[in-house]
């Protein structure tokens with residue numbers, strides 16, 4: 001089947017199979033590998049994207065369900081050729097280790113800061129509760145979100 005997606009402000013038409021996830025379409029058909037596939041069952045948040053402004057796990061959304069909708073991936077957060085403040089803060093605070101989880105955290109944190117510009121620790125923990133990191137122990141990730149909020 002053919003779907004039409006708006007991804008990071010660009011219109012794409014592509015063929016997908018009926019059971020194909022949005023994550024697979026983004027990575028394998030649209031050459032956007034920023035969203036990661038770490039569990040493919042909605043557990044880790046590595047595949048987080050914004051679908052019509054809502055944070056979703058793209059491994060749990062069918063490409064067919066996204067037909068005609070707007071998607072923002074981690075590649076689409078940067079503006080005017082520079083990094084998004086959350087991307088910059090993750091790099092500056094050492095919140096990135098293996099980086100597998102990082103794109104999902106960045107998308108979820110950017111979504112939080114859009115809604116809550118100065119979140120508390122609890123609000124950050126709640127907003128990022130769907131994202132798992134096996135490496136950093138989360139302290140630096142919290143630091144990164146506070147740093148981005150300050151900027």
Ligand code: FES
Pocket residue numbers: 036037038039040041042043044045046047048057058059060
């Ligand atoms: S790959 Fe989608 S939640 Fe883990």
Ligand code: FES
Pocket residue numbers: 095096097098099100101102132133134135136
């Ligand atoms: S940096 Fe490795 S899983 Fe998060």
